[in-house]
Amino acid sequence: MDNIVVIIIILAIITGAIAKVVIEKRNGNKCIGCPHGKSSDIECNCDDF
Amino acid sequence: MKIALTGNPNSGKTTLFNAITGRTERVGNWAGVTIEKKEGEVKKSISKGNASIIAVDLPGAYSMSPYTSEEHITSDFVKNENPDVIINIVDATNLSRSLFFSTQLLELGIPVVIALNKSDLNKKKETRINANVLSKRLGCPVVETVSIAGSNNGLEKLIFTVIESKGKTQQIPFEGLAINKTNRSAIEASDKKRYEFVKSIVLEIEQRKVSSNRQTKQDVVDRIVAHKWFGIPIFALVMWTVFSISQTYVGPIFANILAGWIDGLYRYVEGLLGQGVSPVLKTILLDGIIGGVGAVVGFLPLIMVLFFLLALLEDCGYMARVAVVMDRFFKRVGLSGKSIIPMVIGTGCSVPGIMATRMIKNDRQRRTTAMLTPFMPCGAKLPVIALFAGVFFNDAAWVGTTMYFLGIALIILGALIVVRISGEQNSRSFFIMELPEYKYPSIKRATIEMLSRAKAYILKASTIILLSNVVVQLMQTFNWQFQVVAEGAQNTSILASIASPFAILLMPLGFGVWQLAAAAITGFIAKENVVGTIAVVYSIKNFIDTDALALVGGGADVASAMGLTSVAALAYLVFNLFTPPCFAAIGAMNTEMENKKWLLGGISFQLGTGYVVAFIVYQVGTLLTTGVFGNGFLPGLIAVISIISYVVYLMRKGNQKSLAKKAVLEV
Numbered sequence: 001m002d003n004i005v006v007i008i009i010i011l012a013i014i015t016g017a018i019a020k021v022v023i024e025k026r027n028g029n030k031c032i033g034c035p036h037g038k039s040s041d042i043e044c045n046c047d048d049f
Numbered sequence: 050m051k052i053a054l055t056g057n058p059n060s061g062k063t064t065l066f067n068a069i070t071g072r073t074e075r076v077g078n079w080a081g082v083t084i085e086k087k088e089g090e091v092k093k094s095i096s097k098g099n100a101s102i103i104a105v106d107l108p109g110a111y112s113m114s115p116y117t118s119e120e121h122i123t124s125d126f127v128k129n130e131n132p133d134v135i136i137n138i139v140d141a142t143n144l145s146r147s148l149f150f151s152t153q154l155l156e157l158g159i160p161v162v163i164a165l166n167k168s169d170l171n172k173k174k175e176t177r178i179n180a181n182v183l184s185k186r187l188g189c190p191v192v193e194t195v196s197i198a199g200s201n202n203g204l205e206k207l208i209f210t211v212i213e214s215k216g217k218t219q220q221i222p223f224e225g226l227a228i229n230k231t232n233r234s235a236i237e238a239s240d241k242k243r244y245e246f247v248k249s250i251v252l253e254i255e256q257r258k259v260s261s262n263r264q265t266k267q268d269v270v271d272r273i274v275a276h277k278w279f280g281i282p283i284f285a286l287v288m289w290t291v292f293s294i295s296q297t298y299v300g301p302i303f304a305n306i307l308a309g310w311i312d313g314l315y316r317y318v319e320g321l322l323g324q325g326v327s328p329v330l331k332t333i334l335l336d337g338i339i340g341g342v343g344a345v346v347g348f349l350p351l352i353m354v355l356f357f358l359l360a361l362l363e364d365c366g367y368m369a370r371v372a373v374v375m376d377r378f379f380k381r382v383g384l385s386g387k388s389i390i391p392m393v394i395g396t397g398c399s400v401p402g403i404m405a406t407r408m409i410k411n412d413r414q415r416r417t418t419a420m421l422t423p424f425m426p427c428g429a430k431l432p433v434i435a436l437f438a439g440v441f442f443n444d445a446a447w448v449g450t451t452m453y454f455l456g457i458a459l460i461i462l463g464a465l466i467v468v469r470i471s472g473e474q475n476s477r478s479f480f481i482m483e484l485p486e487y488k489y490p491s492i493k494r495a496t497i498e499m500l501s502r503a504k505a506y507i508l509k510a511s512t513i514i515l516l517s518n519v520v521v522q523l524m525q526t527f528n529w530q531f532q533v534v535a536e537g538a539q540n541t542s543i544l545a546s547i548a549s550p551f552a553i554l555l556m557p558l559g560f561g562v563w564q565l566a567a568a569a570i571t572g573f574i575a576k577e578n579v580v581g582t583i584a585v586v587y588s589i590k591n592f593i594d595t596d597a598l599a600l601v602g603g604g605a606d607v608a609s610a611m612g613l614t615s616v617a618a619l620a621y622l623v624f625n626l627f628t629p630p631c632f633a634a635i636g637a638m639n640t641e642m643e644n645k646k647w648l649l650g651g652i653s654f655q656l657g658t659g660y661v662v663a664f665i666v667y668q669v670g671t672l673l674t675t676g677v678f679g680n681g682f683l684p685g686l687i688a689v690i691s692i693i694s695y696v697v698y699l700m701r702k703g704n705q706k707s708l709a710k711k712a713v714l715e716v
Contacts, residue, residue, distance in 0.1 A: 002325040010334055014519060017512045024512075031400040031633035033509020033575070034429075 050102045052091075052211055053127055055154060056138035057147050058109025059483055061166045063087075065138055065196035066106035069095050069204055073501050074106065086122055095208050102208070105132065111146075113153040114236070127157060134160045134211045141165045141178060141193070143483075144255055148247040149240075151187065152223045160214040161189045164207050168193040170486065175258035182254045188220030197491065222246075267487050271370065275484075280374030287362065288453055292446035295355035296435055301444065303350030311343035329526055329533055336588055337522030338515060344584030345510045345577045348432040352506055353499050355431060359396070360498040364490035368393060373482060375457065382461050383468030384421075385414040386482075392460065395422040396453075397502070398429070399634040406641050417467045419641045420651035423630035424456040424463065424658075428502060429509075429576035430626050436580050440611075441618040448619075452626055459627060459658060467654075470699045472706030509575060517574050518581045521567065525586060544586070557685020558624060558660070559617030559667035569624065575631050587611060616670035617679070620663040628659030657692045664689050 024032045054062045063074050070089030091102040110123040127135060137154050139147040154161050165180060184191040190210045194203040223246045225239050273279055294300070318339060322331055362368050372389045379388050387409050395402025402422045409415040426434065431449075438448035524544035528534050534542045540549075540563065548567035555561045555569070568582035583589070587610045613621065629635060629652050642648050664685050671679035 002323065003327050003330060006322065006326050006330045006334060010330065010338070010519075013338060014516065017515045020508075020512045021516070024508075030636060031398070032512055033505050034398045034400050034633060 050100060050134075050212070050215060051130075051132045052102060052104050052134045052136055053130075053132040054104055054106045054136050054138060055123055055127060055150075056109060056164075056166075057111055057140060057143075057150060059485070060109065060138045060140040060147060061196050062109065062138045063106055065136075065164065065166065065194065065204070066104055068196045068202065069208065070104055073497055086126060091208060095205055096212070097205070097209070099212055102212075104136075111150060113150070127154065127159065132159060133215045134162060136162050136164050136207065136211060138164045138166050138194075141167050141171050142174075142176070144178065145244075145247055145251045148187075148250060149243060152243055152247060153225070155187060155189065155219060156221050156224060158219055158221075160217050160219050161187075162207065162210050162214055163187065163189060163191040164194045164196075164203075165191055166194050166196055168203075169195045169198065177256040179254040183250065186222060186250050186253070188222050190214060197494075199493075270487065271484065274367070275370045275373045277374075277377055280370070284371050284374060285450060285454060287367070289446050289450045291355065291358045291362070292449035295358060296351055296438060296449060297444045297446050300351035300354040300435075303354070304347060307350055308343075308347045311339070311347060315339050315343065332526060333519060333522050337518045337585055340589070341518030341522070341581045341585045342510050342515050344589065345432060345514050345581045346507065348435050348580070349503060349506055351435050352428060352431050353503050356397075356428070356502040357495050357499040360495035361490040361492075364488075364494055366485045366487045369482070369484050373484065376482070378461055379464065382464040383414070383473075384418060384464045385409045385411060388414065388418040391418050391422045392425050395425040395427060397427065399423045399425075399427045399630045400637045402427070403634060403637040403641055413468075413471050413473050416642045416644065416647045416651070417464055417471075419638050420467065420647070420654060421460045421463045423634055423638075423655065424459045424627060426452050426456055426626055427576070427630070427634075428506070429631065432577050432580045433572075433622065433625055436583070437618050437622040441613070441615045448622075452622070455623070455662075456626070459662070463654065463658065466696060466700060469707075470696075470703040472703035472710070506577075509577060513575050514577055514581045517571050517578050518585050521571060521582050521585050539586075554688075555624075557668070557679075557681035557688065558620050558663040559671070559679050560613060560621045560624075561681065562612065565611070565613075565621060569621075569628070572625055573629065573632060575633075576625065579625050583611070614671070614674075616674055617667055619670065620667035623666050624659050624663035626659075627655065627662055629655040657696070661689050661692055 021032055054066055056062050066072065066087065066089065067074055069091050071092050072087075072089045074087055085108065087106045089104055089106070091104050096102050105126065107123040107126055113124050113127075126132070135154055135157075137151050139151060151161070151163060163183070165178065165183075168178075171178060180191045180193055190213075192203050192207045192210050194207055196202060196204065223243060225243060274283055276283075315335060319331075319335055322334070359368075372393055375392070376386055376389045379392075380386050388406075390408070391402045391405040393402075394405050399422060402425070403419045406415045406419045406422065409418060426449075430452075434449050434452055438444055438446075442448050521544060524547070525539055525542045526533055527543055528541050529543055529546065539545060544567050545563045548563040548570060551570065552561045552563045552566040555566055560566075564583070564586040567586060568579045571578040571582045589610065611618075635648075635652065638651060639645075639648050642651065668678050668682055668685065671677070
């Protein structure tokens, strides 16, 4: 029983971490945990030059 | 309602954007910090409950005729996306330059509201601007603002005026000539007329007490701080002081408290688990999750103090002077004058640093800068520096300072090599940078910057680092038959079998053990992983001794667990700092380089640099400290000679290409 509880806790922590990564990625954050990481989502218009 | 925030670089657009939206976008006191548009909703407390107002912060532009990619974004947005109102942020201390762009905006037919920003600086200098006359001459409302002030900043009045201006017809005080945009002399003639118009307005509305060409105390300080010879030692002294405060004195006090909490959590959970729980599950939860993540989080106070101090340095205007000092060297080795900005931004995080290279028009210079920016130690590398400085060098501030200057030296050397390999002529570029005035730094802004770094650090630790540690712990716990490896037989684990071949390659560098090879590999996911993985593979709960009130007071124990000499530890640190950055930064390099050959070349160059520098540090250091070369000297020397020979071959090939080009031009 103790093992099951610990497994559930570990899975909850891992699922939470994965969910956060997925949410951040969906929000356009290409560098999770980088300050101003969302800045990396807009493509450059350099081809126009 | 959509409003666009436009203005010259360094006029305070992003500061104003942050103030009206409550966002915390990166600001800086030099041009080029904002390289793309950002959107945010204006706070209801400022818009007084009016309908939703979306503010769009645009990169700085000097003209509506785009010259750089950032100006292109700004020009495109105001021309094509029809904002309801344009807020033109005008630097009140530099009217004549700012109003050139204003007159171009007024021609678009979109209502414009001028925010006369930095009005506080004018009051200090006793410069008077008659805003009413300016408003009449331009035919648009003018509101005085001080976007860095918490109150009486004019922002409510500005937004109120913006709401009032929606739908109104915009007068055009000066209409540019209809000219052929490819005719240079026609453009110059048109610009000259516009400047004359602007000058006539400035003469009418501005009264200066202090002449702008008079030498001030600031100029005297600049002559020393930005001096071509004194500038570098002054910068070294400043960085040494910053590292001393953050890593030797103030940082460890808070780090110790935090480490005590993490240790307490570890013991509490350990006590809760009891004897009935499987040892494998215990290890994953305690060592993998709490211990591994805790080891990384333990360095948070050091990082926070460091970034707080760097933010103060930037805010008081010093970092802009450092940019001037460095720019002198970078231009000489074939980099763009603008290359310094990505590198300064890269000290926080390589990703936005690499992205900032897009403002460099020359392909070779842009790609070279993107390739070399990761050599500046970013925030993610700081825990690695702190760990090794603490464990092996008694928290010495010289370790961090040396890594910064070694990074700068490698950038200069790298640029010299790349310019020869590419076979391009070293075209001199010019970059005029407006130096901000020295001022007392804002504690509030430094605190916001520090908290933003801390938030990002915790987010990374609780997601990427946590997941990596769990995977590393599982790979270390099981063998390929998915059986739990026996105590003391971890070298039969999945992790050991994957990392061991790499460890052989690292033997000549002094750290040829699978544990450190595994840590270096996971460092490519995020550099903080080096710390987390070392904690997991050596079962170290934290690197901070709670009893001795000193960071890594138990350094001797940690060092003996890792089985490294101080020289080998320094080589390992150098290897982790100067080999390719994390995958996110490599992704940014891919985007900005727009060329797979350059990307592969860049990654190989970084790998080769890290290997060669670590080899030199280990072998020369071992020779100096023990009188003999370290292990694996001969095979390492062969590898290093091969790398250097290949680079020399590429440089000679590039040189021939350059000579051939020259010959064709002469013919």
